[in-house]
Structure formats: structure tokens, C-alpha cells
Amino acid sequence: MRRILSGKRKRWKPPIYAGASLNAFLTGAGSEDGDCTVRMRSGTLYPVYSEKNHSVDCLDANAILAGGIMEKTCQVTRLGVLHNPNSRQSIRHPEIGAALQKAVSDTGIFASTNRLEDLPRAIDTFQEAGVDLIAVIGGDGTLHKFLSEAVPRWKGDFPPVAILRGGTMNTVSTVLGMKGKPEAVVKKLAEACRQRQSLTVLPHRLMNVNGLLGFMSGAGVVVRFLDNYYGSTETGPVAAARMVARLIGSALMKTGYARDLFDAEPMTVTVDGHTLPAGAFRVILGCVVQDIGLGCKATPLAYAMPGAFHFACGAIGPGALVTQVHRLWTGRLVKHPDLYWNGPAKTVRITGNRPLRWMMDGERYESPDGITLSTGPFIRLVKY
Missing domain, CATH: 2.60.200.40 (Tumour Suppressor Smad4)
Incomplete structure (x- = not known):
């Protein structure tokens, strides 16, 4: 696996820890081979990471997680736009829904979900129509709820997702480098579908918390x-x-x-x-x-x-x-x-x-039996 930095190809190094191996910590073996520090706190082992950790940027990190694939191209032909009219941005600018629907025009399907219960129907409509690119507008919470419902529901390969900046904070789109006004982005994506162009996509892993997906x-x-x-x-x-x-x-x-x-x-x-x-x-x-x-x-x-x-x-x-x-x-x-x-x-x-x-992703929940956090599946994010 390799890392690309400033145009130079460098071999990626795993995070450096100090002391006994992380694998030994996880398995309880307690051997010491210089990978991480294992020390005692109130009789329990836990790892302490050194200052020399190698952190990698978003693109390169996902290349590692995806098995060395840094970026890919994907040809698209039919666009699905999912719009949450109840997001704070859409409430402030109610005209945005009609503008997005017009931008989609003859290249795909526009779905407006007034309630959470509308999501399954919108997802099924996208799949039945052969949508191979989905744009989501409504903010971090909308994206999280859409992924939680759509990823396990979708039959076959899940389409690439374009995250549109339609929320109040737009934290996920910001940290992943997605910029541009929603209407302009949708027009660009719609034109790519008309011309059967290839888009650049980036594999990114999701989190899974009690069966819900997010970042x-x-x-x-x-x-x-x-x-x-x-x-x-x-x-x-x-x-x-x-x-x-x-x-x-x-x-x-x-x-x-x-x-x-x-x-x-x-x-x-x-x-x-x-x-x-x-x-x-x-x-x-x-x-x-x-x-x-x-x-x-x-x-x-x-x-x-x-x-x-x-x-x-x-x-x-x-x-x-x-x-x-x-x-x-x-x-x-x-x-x-x-x-x-x-x-x-x-x-x-x-x-x-x-x-x-x-x-x-900004949505609050309450669970009487606690929560379980783990890594979720990969999705493909459209770079625009």
C-alpha cells in the first residue's frame, strides 16, 4: 500500500505506538514488540499512543482502508435527488426544492421527503427507475437517516452519493471537502448523466451505532x-x-x-x-x-x-x-x-x-439498553 503526498509516492507506515503490540493487548498475550504501550490503570490494560502517530489525510486514509484504491471513476446515467423540505436551510429558502426539481429535468427523479416514513418509498422509486447516482440535500441528519435506511435496503451495488450542502452546519460535507451551492451541483451532475460522463468517487467507510449509519x-x-x-x-x-x-x-x-x-x-x-x-x-x-x-x-x-x-x-x-x-x-x-x-x-x-x-451526525437519540459502536460498510462519495 502506498501514500501519495505532494506528488511523491511514499510507502505508508502504520501508526507507531510505544511498547507491547496492540495485537498482544487485544488478545491478552502481553508480548512486547514495539508497536504500542500497554500499561496498568487500576488493574486494567489499555493502550496509550505516542506523539509519533502517523495520521494520514482523508483521501490517502481511505485508499488504505479500501485496499489501495485511492480514487475511482464511475460512469453515471440517471440521477436521483433526495430533498428534505424540513431542513432548516430549506425552510429558510423554500424555493430551493422547485429549483432542484427543474435542474434534474429529464435526467432522473426528484423526491421530496416530508416525513421519515417517506424515505423507504423514495429509495424504492430510485431503485426501480435505475438510478445510479444519488444526491442528498438536507444536512447532516438527513444524510445519516438516508444512509441508515438506504444502504441495507438497496439491492445490489449501492450508487455513489453526492452530499449537497443544504443543512445548517453541513459538517460532514465540509470535513470531506464538498463545496458548491446545491442547485449548481445538481445541474453539474445532471449534465454528467446526460453526457454519460464519468465522475470521480472516493470510497469512505461509515460508522454503525445500533444499526444506524453515519460518520x-x-x-x-x-x-x-x-x-x-x-x-x-x-x-x-x-x-x-x-x-x-x-x-x-x-x-x-x-x-x-x-x-x-x-x-x-x-x-x-x-x-x-x-x-x-x-x-x-x-x-x-x-x-x-x-x-x-x-x-x-x-x-x-x-x-x-x-x-x-x-x-x-x-x-x-x-x-x-x-x-x-x-x-x-x-x-x-x-x-x-x-x-x-x-x-x-x-x-x-x-x-x-x-x-x-x-x-x-447531529441527531440525538436515547437507548435504554446502551449502544454498540463499530465500523460499517463502505460507500462511494462523489467528488465535485
């Missing part, structure tokens, strides 16, 4: 941050940035805002078969992308291990986390004794003594 998931402070965000009068990147600034200020001044967001919750967390010793957690985060929004690269090892995602959890408080802000925004691994796991994981099981509140 990032979390609990604890992650959900409470969303509670405050959606409960405010303003939304969007600027409003979210203000909330982050307020959180940092509160952490420095030790006021109640940050303390309430970081309230610890009793949980049992098991990572790849090993139960972590701590009984209370403030931070739970699992991602298959490195950037969780606003340029915060909290999960730089999202692509570091094939078949794994970056998982971080612990009882780190707001004051301690503020001292690591420079690492969060520069893609360097946060190191703190109250982060009980911060690295690749393949399967994570989380339970509590009460229903667990969690989120996926």
Missing part, C-alpha cells in the same frame, strides 16, 4: 453541547463557534456553564472486549472522520487502522481540556490521564444505569 457519534458533553446549540435562537457555524468560545471562557473562569456541560455520567465502557476501569465518563466520541466540525480535529486517528474508528472517552474536565485546545485544532493527539482511551477501536459497547442519550 460521527458521541455521548456525554457531546449531546449536551447539541442540546444547548439546538435550544438557542441562532444556529449555524457562527453560532456554534460562539458556543465553543463561551465554553472555553467558562472553563477558564470555572463557571457553571462548562461544569454543567461536562457533568459526569455513570457508564460501563468496553473497548474491543476490555472493560475500562472508570465508572463515570464526561466525554464519549467515536468518528470515522478526523474533523468533527469548525476545524476541530479531535479524532486524528480515524484512518489509522483498517477496520477501526477513532474512539475517545474519559472523565477529563473542561479545565483540563482547555489546556489541550491547541492539539484539538492542529490534529495532534490529546494526552491526559483522565482520557482512558484515545485511539483506534473496532467495537465499543457502552451501557449505563439509565437510558443512554447519544448522537449520530
Whole structure:
């Protein structure tokens, strides 16, 4: 497997750890061959990653995960556009639906889903019509709900997906480098279908949390941050940035805002078969992308291990986390004794003594029996 960087071909190196092998840790063998550090915390083994981890960018990482295929081309002939008229962007600009429908014209099908129950019918219509390219507009939550319903429902190879920037935050499209106004992108895709052109697609792995598919998931402070965000009068990147600034200020001044967001919750967390010793957690985060929004690269090892995602959890408080802000925004691994796991994981099981509140791609859920996080299938994302 090779890595392409600045036009030069370089051999990709796996993440460097310090100490005993990760495989030994996962199997309990305890041998030492220089791959990772295994140390004791309250009688339980867990890996601690060194500062010399090799993180790779989005394209190269997915090339590794996809077995060396960095980018591919795919000829398309029929476009399906899925539009959520209830997204905040569509509510602000109700004319966008008609504009998209006109742009699709004779090259495909336009489907507007007013309710979640409309999704299965829209997906079946796309498949029956021979759609081989799907554009989704409606934001991160719409994309997550569409993938959760469509990927397991689709018969045969799942079509490439174009993520349109139609939501409030557009976190997923932003971190994956998808730019452009929805109408302009749809016109471009429709013309590609008319001309039977080939589009560039990128394989990308999804996360699976309790059978739902997406790119990032979390609990604890992650959900409470969303509670405050959606409960405010303003939304969007600027409003979210203000909330982050307020959180940092509160952490420095030790006021109640940050303390309430970081309230610890009793949980049992098991990572790849090993139960972590701590009984209370403030931070739970699992991602298959490195950037969780606003340029915060909290999960730089999202692509570091094939078949794994970056998982971080612990009882780190707001004051301690503020001292690591420079690492969060520069893609360097946060190191703190109250982060009980911060690295690749393949399967994570989380339970509590009460229903667990969690989120996926900005959508909030509650599960009485806890959640299981794992890697999901690959999909092909259209680069435009």
C-alpha cells in the first residue's frame, strides 16, 4: 500500500505506538514488540499512543482502508435527488426544492421527503427507475437517516452519493471537502448523466451505532453541547463557534456553564472486549472522520487502522481540556490521564444505569439498553 503526498509516492507506515503490540493487548498475550504501550490503570490494560502517530489525510486514509484504491471513476446515467423540505436551510429558502426539481429535468427523479416514513418509498422509486447516482440535500441528519435506511435496503451495488450542502452546519460535507451551492451541483451532475460522463468517487467507510449509519457519534458533553446549540435562537457555524468560545471562557473562569456541560455520567465502557476501569465518563466520541466540525480535529486517528474508528472517552474536565485546545485544532493527539482511551477501536459497547442519550451526525437519540459502536460498510462519495 502506498501514500501519495505532494506528488511523491511514499510507502505508508502504520501508526507507531510505544511498547507491547496492540495485537498482544487485544488478545491478552502481553508480548512486547514495539508497536504500542500497554500499561496498568487500576488493574486494567489499555493502550496509550505516542506523539509519533502517523495520521494520514482523508483521501490517502481511505485508499488504505479500501485496499489501495485511492480514487475511482464511475460512469453515471440517471440521477436521483433526495430533498428534505424540513431542513432548516430549506425552510429558510423554500424555493430551493422547485429549483432542484427543474435542474434534474429529464435526467432522473426528484423526491421530496416530508416525513421519515417517506424515505423507504423514495429509495424504492430510485431503485426501480435505475438510478445510479444519488444526491442528498438536507444536512447532516438527513444524510445519516438516508444512509441508515438506504444502504441495507438497496439491492445490489449501492450508487455513489453526492452530499449537497443544504443543512445548517453541513459538517460532514465540509470535513470531506464538498463545496458548491446545491442547485449548481445538481445541474453539474445532471449534465454528467446526460453526457454519460464519468465522475470521480472516493470510497469512505461509515460508522454503525445500533444499526444506524453515519460518520460521527458521541455521548456525554457531546449531546449536551447539541442540546444547548439546538435550544438557542441562532444556529449555524457562527453560532456554534460562539458556543465553543463561551465554553472555553467558562472553563477558564470555572463557571457553571462548562461544569454543567461536562457533568459526569455513570457508564460501563468496553473497548474491543476490555472493560475500562472508570465508572463515570464526561466525554464519549467515536468518528470515522478526523474533523468533527469548525476545524476541530479531535479524532486524528480515524484512518489509522483498517477496520477501526477513532474512539475517545474519559472523565477529563473542561479545565483540563482547555489546556489541550491547541492539539484539538492542529490534529495532534490529546494526552491526559483522565482520557482512558484515545485511539483506534473496532467495537465499543457502552451501557449505563439509565437510558443512554447519544448522537449520530447531529441527531440525538436515547437507548435504554446502551449502544454498540463499530465500523460499517463502505460507500462511494462523489467528488465535485
